[in-house]
Amino acid sequence: MRLRTLALPFLALTAVPAAAQTAPPISEATLKDVTKELSSDAYEGRAPGTAGEEKTVAYLAKRFAAAGLAPGNKGSWYQDVPLVEMTAKNVSPLTFSGAGAPIALAYGPQMVIGTHRIQPHVAVKDSPVVFVGYGITAPEKGWDDYAGIDVRGKTVLILVNDPDWQQPDVGGLFNGRAMTYYGRWTYKYEEAARHGAAAAIIVHQTAPAAYGWNVVQSSWTGAQQLADSTDGGAGESAAIGWIQHDAAQRLFAQAGQSFETLAAAAKRKGFRAVALKGVTASVSFDNAIRKHMSRNVVGVLPGRTRPDNYVLYSAHWDHLGRCEAAPDGDDICNGAIDNATGTAALVALAEANAKAGAPARSQIFLAVTGEESGLLGSEYYAANPLYPLARTVAGVNMDALSMAGPARNVVVIGKGKSDLDGWLDRALATQGRVASAEPTPEKGFYYRSDHFSFAKRGVPMVYFEGGDDLVKGGRTAGKAAAEDYEAHRYHGPKDEYDPAWDWTGVARDVQLYYTLGRSLADSDVWPNWVAGDEFRAIRDKSRAAAATSAK
Template identity: 60%
Template structure:
């Protein structure tokens, strides 16, 4: 169903440590023929994976073995070989921590004691596997945006010892209000330094006892209701050897008016300090106040699994290109008005898993690529990218030998588009491959919508990027061949408003598969080009992941 194998062109052989990192022009890219996409296979897989028999594909439930067995059977039919030393599965040990009995948050040492209630004024959780969390009389320190970026000469923690202290941190990057992307932190486009996950990680590296982010709707890109709902109930993490004891005792958020009251009681001007924090050379400011709060933790450990298959490479079998998509969804959820209480996740992300099998089949029929291709259906994306995080920190194939990859998440059943965008913008040498694929397909590049929301850091490719591996996340645009932007935007809005994370995200025989087929051709070209070249793409020199990749490649 696929044309004859393509041949790499004149790119000179290189090693990861010596490759110049940029393919100079389009003639240096491997020539890749378009595959014929096996749409019947994908239809069958989405229909089955999104059926009520699989109960919404919640990890670590009775449904998981049925889901895994089905995916394995389709991987086998596509021609993949087991990808984990003869096994199809990689164990992903997880821990579920559910907080309860939250005390009020008290702040003392200012003009008067203050008390803030859990839920409507603050939220908190612990990454530590411990039955009780207590932060008692911890000194509050305003650390601006909480960023340490050596490549930019930026250190918000310079000159402050955070041991036993609580960091108060602003959300997003210092230059998020810019209209363009020319600031030190890429202006309006969020970098990883702007994500709340980074801020908690950095606070832990600095030895802080706790970390509290100040919520502000525009830079956060969501309201307090999202923070409250996301931080209530069970929180999921991958298990660590030290049960998370290297993390802060507690992480949380406070409402913006709460932060302003705390600063005012300390005799500090919140707005003035926030403005100062936007500029290089800012130094942390002790507030002269102490914070206290506590809660209990119910702990449950469980095991889920990634499904891993491989097509061995013919020329460089010890070099790897990844294709990833998450198999999990929400399982049983709040019933809708019809009484349907299963979130089936047809689009999100049965389509991505079906794409894995279709791409494996297409690559097998094209013949062995130079490099090995790894196809991975990962678990626990909906719980915080945990399956991909586990693989990225416990890789089956060395990350220093992993060239890059393509992540696929929620392929919309709509028409073919004239445009695609690269989530995260131009971060790495992968951009050249993307633009070459666009040219080959007769399409054009469009800018990512709402770059300030940091979508690059919200799906499984990010787990690999954090470890230095360049990863594609490209999205079909809204300029449809049939109906233009009006039709494309209507289809996207319909999914977001009426189906996303709802029981109505179900398979329909009336789906339009032409756009998904276009997606598969794009993903095939991107991954196949990486697998048919000697190039080692890297992040751009000013990117937050460049230094991690450079260190990794030195191991070769």
């Protein structure tokens, strides 16, 4: 009966936020201690399946217990997540032959290569090369870059992002400068595999990719984590990877084509794939394969009066482990900001909520594995939820908190998609702050963090970043801080704990997370996606089914 009555406000066009909670002080000591601990060299970059993971999950379980949570999985703090670690060995150059002198690209500085097939050796030999533009098949938009060509057994070269990513505003066929899922590199490989491509290679360009080659190189070299699968990835392309922009330019020129001309043509509806006449690709490598069980860490604060309704807090605990060394020889990607800070916030929120006493609804505190490898831990939980998603009211995701200092705003990723915007606005009002839309929607952040695993299954999720309008220096200073982090620390060995950090801004942001999660947990309202949103129908269906089952 309880779910039947709660379904009524859920079906309203707009969910009305409850009064914003007064956030208690967030322990700055906890934020500092957990961040410093998890990003220390002793954890070796927190890669799944390493000694660093063992230390990380044990430490988080200990901190959750000390905070006052209960184990979240039938008496256990852990949810097993089956993964496969693949490490490429003996990587040959990626060689393009058949039009002039062969172009042989070196692994690391000129190309990266890998596979989602779980097999000890991969070889692509003399595979015809086809340029497929943005590699998109979108029937609902009347767009098909694979129309009229058979790429089975061939190597496809693909542009990153959407065709209209350079549009200055939002709107249009692919939402203008706001990236859609069609623009994500993960989609490019999925679509190439569906068309039977032997190899799928993305041409890297910094602006549409939203990061430099250094990020690609550090992320794609070394051990890679994949979700385990019953068929060993048999339906995947044999090889997937990236090449540098200048290498693509040289290759196209040797084949009698202009890369820039074809890239411009690919932006227009009706583009047809172009075979690089006579050009073939070859590459081979071995894989060291290790299947292992990684773990999500799950704690719960049971609800007082509606314990079968759940509000989720999530953050990923993992990072890249050992990676491409910095000039000083440091090869540990410590991941202090990304995402020891978000994990520390999870612990601090557990402490604050437990200290305040149980809210009406249950709160789940979920530290997930494998985010850096493709949202693997959150995807596994969302596909195998410990608590039903239809009864999960909403969630708050935390990833890479800003150490730039206090800001007048927060930057909402996916602003305007759900009723949670109103809840956040009320929380911000208690601090005299505002919510801003992301200034770089072309970077596709909406698809790059763990909230997406839940959102695509209908659970309303809010994900915001620290503000870019800093109290000291305004937007100019905010932009400079973001660019400095991306250029010098993001996914590199210098994302390390700094004792000189000012935690004032982070503490205020974590108070917002508390206010959001606590208000939702003490409410009887079910937020939804706005009418017409891509996830609205999924949520309506799951909630209707939950209401029916409660009758």
